[in-house]
Amino acid sequence: MSEGFEPRIVGFFCKWCTYAGADLAGTSRLQYPPNVLPIRVMCSSRVDPVFLLTAYLRGADAVLIGGCHPGDCHYIEGNYYTRRRVALLKNIFETLKLDTERLRLSWISASEGPRFAKVITEYTENTKKIGPNPAKNKIFI
Amino acid sequence: MAKTNNKTDAKSMKGTVISTKEGLSKAITDFLKQAFEKNCFDTILIPVKVPANDSYAWVLLKDPALLDDANPLAPIMPVQGGKALSSILKHGVTDSSIAAVIRPCEMKAAIELYKLKQVKLDNITLITMDCPGVLPLKDWFKNPDEGEKKFKDIIKKWDDKDVRPLCQICDKFSVPLNEENATYPDLHFGVLGCSDGTGFVIPGSSKGEEILDTVGLTATKEVDKWESKVNEVTTQKRKKRSEAHKALNKEVGGSKNLPVAFALCINCHNCMRVCPVCYCQHCYFDSEALNKPPEVHLMRAAQKGSLLFKPDCLLFQVGRMSHMTLSCVSCGTCEDACPMSIKVGQVFSMVADQSQDAFNYQAGRSKDVPHPLRVFEDEQELDQVVTMCKDILETGEHK
Numbered sequence: 246m247s248e249g250f251e252p253r254i255v256g257f258f259c260k261w262c263t264y265a266g267a268d269l270a271g272t273s274r275l276q277y278p279p280n281v282l283p284i285r286v287m288c289s290s291r292v293d294p295v296f297l298l299t300a301y302l303r304g305a306d307a308v309l310i311g312g313c314h315p316g317d318c319h320y321i322e323g324n325y326y327t328r329r330r331v332a333l334l335k336n337i338f339e340t341l342k343l344d345t346e347r348l349r350l351s352w353i354s355a356s357e358g359p360r361f362a363k364v365i366t367e368y369t370e371n372t373k374k375i376g377p378n379p380a381k382n383k384i385f386i
Numbered sequence: 387m388a389k390t391n392n393k394t395d396a397k398s399m400k401g402t403v404i405s406t407k408e409g410l411s412k413a414i415t416d417f418l419k420q421a422f423e424k425n426c427f428d429t430i431l432i433p434v435k436v437p438a439n440d441s442y443a444w445v446l447l448k449d450p451a452l453l454d455d456a457n458p459l460a461p462i463m464p465v466q467g468g469k470a471l472s473s474i475l476k477h478g479v480t481d482s483s484i485a486a487v488i489r490p491c492e493m494k495a496a497i498e499l500y501k502l503k504q505v506k507l508d509n510i511t512l513i514t515m516d517c518p519g520v521l522p523l524k525d526w527f528k529n530p531d532e533g534e535k536k537f538k539d540i541i542k543k544w545d546d547k548d549v550r551p552l553c554q555i556c557d558k559f560s561v562p563l564n565e566e567n568a569t570y571p572d573l574h575f576g577v578l579g580c581s582d583g584t585g586f587v588i589p590g591s592s593k594g595e596e597i598l599d600t601v602g603l604t605a606t607k608e609v610d611k612w613e614s615k616v617n618e619v620t621t622q623k624r625k626k627r628s629e630a631h632k633a634l635n636k637e638v639g640g641s642k643n644l645p646v647a648f649a650l651c652i653n654c655h656n657c658m659r660v661c662p663v664c665y666c667q668h669c670y671f672d673s674e675a676l677n678k679p680p681e682v683h684l685m686r687a688a689q690k691g692s693l694l695f696k697p698d699c700l701l702f703q704v705g706r707m708s709h710m711t712l713s714c715v716s717c718g719t720c721e722d723a724c725p726m727s728i729k730v731g732q733v734f735s736m737v738a739d740q741s742q743d744a745f746n747y748q749a750g751r752s753k754d755v756p757h758p759l760r761v762f763e764d765e766q767e768l769d770q771v772v773t774m775c776k777d778i779l780e781t782g783e784h785k
C-alpha cells in the first residue's frame with residue numbers, strides 16, 4: 246500500500262530554534278526529505294493540542310512539534326508546558342488507541358541543522374513504514 | 387482533631403450520631419435549620435423542587451422556611467452543583483457566608499474550578515453526603531413521581547442498578563479517605579455502615595467543628611463503622627469501574643470504532659455547555675475558527691472524496707478532552723444532557739482516569755495540589771511525561 250507513498254507531515258516549528266535550525270540545514274545544503282510542511286510559531290507553547298489534533302484528524306500522515314531544548318526556551322518556560330501538553334495528548338491517543346506514532350515532539354536548536362535533517366529523515370522514513378493516516382479518507386472523522 | 391481542610395490522618399475522624407429515621411435528606415435539612423438559627427451561615431445553596439413538582443433547581447436560600455421544599459439528595463442532577471457555585475462566586479466573595487449543600491462530585495468540580503480561578507471558596511461552607519448517585523434525566527422525565535419513589539428505594543437499599551451509568555461506577559461517592567493531601571468538605575453526612583435510622587455528621591475542617599459546636603453537636607464519636615463501609619464500597623466500585631472502562635475501551639477504541647461511537651453526535655455542544663469544568667466563556671469549538679469559506683470545504687471534500695456535515699465532530703470531542711480531561715470529575719452531567727444518548731460521559735471518564743493517573747493527579751481531590759498543566763518540572767519531570775515525549779533520535783526505536 247505504501248509503495249511510492251510520500252507522507253505529508255505537518256510541522257509546527259518554534260521561530261527561535263527549530264525553524265532557525267531548518268534554515269541552517271538549508272543554508273548548509275544538507276539533504277532531507279521534502280515531506281514536511283513547516284508552520285512557524287513564536288514558541289512551541291503556542292501550539293494548542295487542538296492544532297496537532299486538527300492536522301491529524303484532517304489526514305496529515307504525521308505531526309511534528311519542534312521547540313527549543315528544555316531550559317533554552319526564549320520565553321523561559323514555554324517548552325516545559327509544551328512537553329506536558331504533548332504528553333497529555335499522547336496519553337489520550339493511547340487510551341483511545343489512536344496512532345501515537347504520528348505525533349512527535351523534538352527539541353532542535355538554531356545551531357542544530359544536522360539534527361534537524363536527521364529528525365526529518367527519520368520521521369519521514371518511519372511514517373512511510375506505518376503508511377498513510379487512515380483518517381485521510383474516512384468520511385466520519 | 388482536624389484543624390484544616392487537609393487531614394491526612396483519616397483515623398482521627400470523629401462524628402456525631404444523628405437520626406435519619408425520616409430519611410437522610412430530612413436529617414440534613416433539619417440540621418441546616420438549626421445551623422441557620424445559630425447564624426452559622428447566611429445563605430444556603432441547595433436543590434429545591436420546582437413549583438411544577440417535576441424537577442429540581444439550585445436555589446440560594448435566605449428564608450429557612452423554604453428548606454421544607456429543599457432536597458439535598460435530589461433524585462436528579464440537571465445542573466452540576468460545581469457549576470452553580472461558580473456562577474455565583476466567579477467574580478469574588480461577599481462577606482456573607484454561604485453553605486453549599488452538594489454531592490461529592492460537585493464538590494470536586496468546585497475544587498477544580500477554584501484552582502482554575504473560576505470560583506472563590508473563602509466564605510463557603512462545603513457540605514456533602516454519601517451519594518447513591520442520581521437517576522438519568524431521561525428516565526426521570528418519563529414519570530417524575532415514579533422517579534421519586536424509585537429514588538427513595540435506591541437510597542434505602544444503596545442499590546445502583548437504576549442510577550446513571552457513571553454513578554454506577556463512581557468510586558468517589560463519599561469523602562476521600564486515605565488520600566494524600568485530600569481536601570475534605572467542612573461537613574459530611576455519612577450513612578454507610580450505620581445502623582438503620584442513624585447516620586453521622588462528620589466535620590472535615592475546623593470550620594465544620596465550630597459549626598457542630600455551635601449547634602451543640604460536638605463531634606466525639608468514632609466513625610470506624612462508616613469508614614470501613616466506605617472503604618469496602620470504594621473497593622467494589624473501583625473494580626466495577628475498571629471493568630466497565632475496559633469493556634468500553636474495546637467498544638470505542640481505535641480509529642475504526644471511535645467515529646462510530648460518536649456517529650450520532652449532532653454537534654449541539656450540550657455536553658460541553660453543561661460540563662462543570664468546561665468554563666471558557668468563548669469555546670474554540672463554538673467560534674468562527676471552524677466555519678470556513680465554501681472553497682475550503684470543497685477542497686477537503688475533494689481530498690477526502692467526501693466530507694461530513696457538520697465536519698469535525700471528533701475534533702470537538704477529542705479536542706475538548708485535550709483541554710479538560712485532567713479536570714474531569716466523571717460526574718456524568720454531559721451524558722445526561724446528550725440528546726443522542728451517546729456514551730460521552732463514560733468515554734470522557736475513561737480517558738480522564740488514564741490521563742489523571744499519568745500525571746499522578748485526581749481531579750478535585752485537593753485544593754493544594756496544582757493542576758498539572760499549570761506547572762512543570764525541569765529535571766524531575768514525571769516519568770510518563772518524559773517517556774511520552776522521547777524523541778526518535780534518543781530512543782532509536784525506529785532505526
Ligand code: SF4
Pocket residue numbers: 657660661662663664713714715716717718719720721730731734735
Ligand atoms: S466531561 Fe462530563 S463527566 Fe467529565 S466533568 Fe464534564 S460533565 Fe462531568
Ligand code: SF4
Pocket residue numbers: 650651652653654655656657658720723724725726727728730
Ligand atoms: S451533547 Fe451529545 S450530540 Fe450534543 S455535541 Fe455532545 S456528544 Fe454530540
Ligand code: FES
Pocket residue numbers: 259260261262287288289290311312313317318319320323324
Ligand atoms: S521559544 Fe522555542 S520553545 Fe519556547
